[in-house]
Amino acid sequence: MEEKHGILKHLITFVVMWCAGLGVGAQQEDQTVFFNVEAGQPGRQIPSTLFGLFFEEINHAGAGGLWAELVSNRGFEAGGPNTPSNIDPWSPIGDEGSVLLVTDRSSLFDRNKVALRMEILCDSEGPNQCPAGGVGVYNPGYWGMNIEEGESYHIVLWVRSTGSVNLSISFTSSDGLQILAASNIIASSSEIQDWTKKEFILKATATDHSARLSLTSSNKGIVWLDQVSAMPVNTFKGHGCRKGLATMLADLKPAFIRFPGGCFVEGSWLRNAFPWSQSIGPWEERPGHFGDVWDYWTDDGLGFYEFLQLAEDLNTLPIWVFNNGISHNDEVSTSTILPFIQDILNGIEFARGPSNSTWGSVRAAMGHPDPFNLKYVAIGNEDCGKPYYRGNYIKFYYAIKTAYPDIQIISNCDGSSKSLDHPADLYDYHIYTSASNIFSMAHSFDNTARSGPKAFVSEYAVTGNDAGHGSLLAAIGEAGFLIGLETNSSDVVEMASYAPLFVNTNNRRWNPDAIVFDSWQQYGTPSYWVQHFFRESSGAVLLPVIIQENATSALIASAIRWNSLENGEDYIRVKAVNFGSSLLTLDISISGLPVGSISSSGSKITVLTSDNLMDENSFDKPEKIVPRATEIGNSGTDMNISLPPHSVTVLDLRLDHAMHSAI
Ligand code: AHR
Numbered sequence: 001m002e003e004k005h006g007i008l009k010h011l012i013t014f015v016v017m018w019c020a021g022l023g024v025g026a027q028q029e030d031q032t033v034f035f036n037v038e039a040g041q042p043g044r045q046i047p048s049t050l051f052g053l054f055f056e057e058i059n060h061a062g063a064g065g066l067w068a069e070l071v072s073n074r075g076f077e078a079g080g081p082n083t084p085s086n087i088d089p090w091s092p093i094g095d096e097g098s099v100l101l102v103t104d105r106s107s108l109f110d111r112n113k114v115a116l117r118m119e120i121l122c123d124s125e126g127p128n129q130c131p132a133g134g135v136g137v138y139n140p141g142y143w144g145m146n147i148e149e150g151e152s153y154h155i156v157l158w159v160r161s162t163g164s165v166n167l168s169i170s171f172t173s174s175d176g177l178q179i180l181a182a183s184n185i186i187a188s189s190s191e192i193q194d195w196t197k198k199e200f201i202l203k204a205t206a207t208d209h210s211a212r213l214s215l216t217s218s219n220k221g222i223v224w225l226d227q228v229s230a231m232p233v234n235t236f237k238g239h240g241c242r243k244g245l246a247t248m249l250a251d252l253k254p255a256f257i258r259f260p261g262g263c264f265v266e267g268s269w270l271r272n273a274f275p276w277s278q279s280i281g282p283w284e285e286r287p288g289h290f291g292d293v294w295d296y297w298t299d300d301g302l303g304f305y306e307f308l309q310l311a312e313d314l315n316t317l318p319i320w321v322f323n324n325g326i327s328h329n330d331e332v333s334t335s336t337i338l339p340f341i342q343d344i345l346n347g348i349e350f351a352r353g354p355s356n357s358t359w360g361s362v363r364a365a366m367g368h369p370d371p372f373n374l375k376y377v378a379i380g381n382e383d384c385g386k387p388y389y390r391g392n393y394i395k396f397y398y399a400i401k402t403a404y405p406d407i408q409i410i411s412n413c414d415g416s417s418k419s420l421d422h423p424a425d426l427y428d429y430h431i432y433t434s435a436s437n438i439f440s441m442a443h444s445f446d447n448t449a450r451s452g453p454k455a456f457v458s459e460y461a462v463t464g465n466d467a468g469h470g471s472l473l474a475a476i477g478e479a480g481f482l483i484g485l486e487t488n489s490s491d492v493v494e495m496a497s498y499a500p501l502f503v504n505t506n507n508r509r510w511n512p513d514a515i516v517f518d519s520w521q522q523y524g525t526p527s528y529w530v531q532h533f534f535r536e537s538s539g540a541v542l543l544p545v546i547i548q549e550n551a552t553s554a555l556i557a558s559a560i561r562w563n564s565l566e567n568g569e570d571y572i573r574v575k576a577v578n579f580g581s582s583l584l585t586l587d588i589s590i591s592g593l594p595v596g597s598i599s600s601s602g603s604k605i606t607v608l609t610s611d612n613l614m615d616e617n618s619f620d621k622p623e624k625i626v627p628r629a630t631e632i633g634n635s636g637t638d639m640n641i642s643l644p645p646h647s648v649t650v651l652d653l654r655l656d657h658a659m660h661s662a663i
Contacts, residue, residue, distance in 0.1 A: 040592020052256035064142025094135025144210025279303030334391030435477030442484025470525025523622030554580030
């Protein structure tokens with residue numbers, strides 16, 4: 001190698017990064033850069049936990065998103081516990097003279113007493129005859145319900161009446177004119193005088209992406225309604241998550257999922273923080289809560305149990321971020337924190353206690369007698385600087401370690417530049433910045449102490465002008481950063497996840513996000529697709545590399561050896577980010593392998609790029625910027641690959657089986 005090029009730096013490193021002073025638009029000369037992968041060396045083990053997901057209930061990520069429930073405010077609780085209250089987004093069908101809607105506190109369910117009292121003032125005949133189709137109430141869901149021809153929907157509602165009832169339940173178009181599916185509840189007064197659960201399947205005969213659920217009658221009388229649910233029968237692994245969205249998560253092969261937030265966990269005020277214990281049990285009994293940081297109500301259908309179930313269904317590790325008595329505006333002092341600690345110990349017991357334990361039995365009753373695999377918890381979110389954080393943290397830490405010594409505990413305090421002053425297994429690290437900053441931050445953990453708690457980069461993203469709603473520029477900056485994290489992963493960085501994960505395009509509270517959706521469609525931003533380049537990294541081997549000394553500062557490159565679970569084959573993967581505006585050629589040589597180790601077939605090159613830096617994907621062009629793979633037939637130990645301007649390029653070289661014993 002040295003003889004061949006004569007200009008290689010004699011430094012073996014695991015990544016190539018010359019990025020100081022790099023400007024995004026900086027002109028470079030087209031350049032060929034020599035790059036050697038020391039494939040014969042043992043390399044360093046990348047943690048199996050490295051790349052995962054962070055789910056936050058933000059941007060209607062869960063309610064009106066990942067959680068497939070179609071009805072919004074299904075228990076009529078969103079208007080508050082005092083009645084009469086606003087029932088938004090429920091709305092009347094019919095005018096004031098024909099239907100009267102009001103809430104009262106007559107619900108069967110103790111923790112959510114509000115129910116809807118619907119008085120039908122018109123009748124099936126006579127002077128005040130109801131209009132055709134009847135009058136009543138409808139729910140538009142979250143900016144329209146996605147009803148698809150041939151699909152089945154599970155309807156559940158609680159109903160009572162002082163008289164007999166003939167109620168039509170239907171999915172209709174948003175103007176109510178086209179019926180997509182319908183059924184009737186017909187009951188005598190004796191059958192329905194007490195709260196009665198009604199459930200049935202509606203099968204749609206037509207498709208409408210902005211449909212609504214209507215409950216109507218043409219019979220004079222009073223009907224009370226509560227806990228009205230409409231769920232697609234076809235959900236991810238049958239556990240209630242929207243299939244298309246959950247599949248996009250599964251496609252990332254995440255090593256973990258951190259949940260349920262972020263600021264969502266903290267609340268602007270403690271009274272609005274995520275209440276894990278009220279988010280479990282039968283869904284009808286959950287009070288729901290107002291997430292006051294991101295400013296919307298959630299019925300908590302996607303509760304603590306469902307998060308744990310989702311982690312299991314994604315075959316990944318759950319990481320529970322819990323509130324440690326601190327919100328954005330109020331705190332519980334360390335001297336009075338004990339009940340909060342007990343509440344969290346209860347939560348851990350719910351997740352992983354035996355099925356005959358107090359809280360484990362609640363989980364078992366919900367259908368999961370076996371413990372969930374909860375091994376990581378984070379004490380708070382971004383609370384390190386708050387007055388009671390350290391005091392509260394220490395109390396939580398020892399209480400959890402005493403009861404569950406194997407649980408890994410994550411502190412909110414940054415340990416990357418100086419040692420923590422308290423015990424922790426990991427520390428949380430969040431970074432939102434410009435593209436050039438994050439690209440140069442590939443180095444940020446280079447000088448971190450190699451002993452002590454490991455970093456959990458649980459929120460990273462390019463934000464601001466560079467990012468728009470998810471630009472190519474943001475994605476390539478992040479790709480450089482991730483290569484840096486991967487390089488430092490064996491001894492400093494243990495986990496990393498992009499944030500936020502989801503945005504419902506009707507409620508953009510935070511830009512950008514990895515996955516954009518509306519009622520029926522979804523696409524990944526370039527930042528989502530960059531994560532695909534790293535999904536094989538968790539548990540792979542980082543190989544030492546050598547790079548030409550005067551290489552451009554716009555290049556970051558690295559190499560791993562990984563094994564495919566799909567076909568059992570081993571590969572060497574070279575990842576290269578060209579952050580500059582000129583074409584680069586990477587002159588790759590793989591050294592240290594027996595002759596013939598690289599198969600001549602089964603290798604491929606995959607590129608993520610676009611014509612313009614600020615290009616984005618959209619519902620119209622969801623695949624404008626996605627990885628594009630090309631099979632290569634002439635692979636070997638010496639190859640030249642082109643790195644287009646502003647691109648991420650991955651070369652996967654399939655290793656011949658003969659090589660297995662050699663490395
Ligand atoms: O990811 C969005 C928000 O950014 C998170 O809620 C918070 O942890 C961070 O400030």
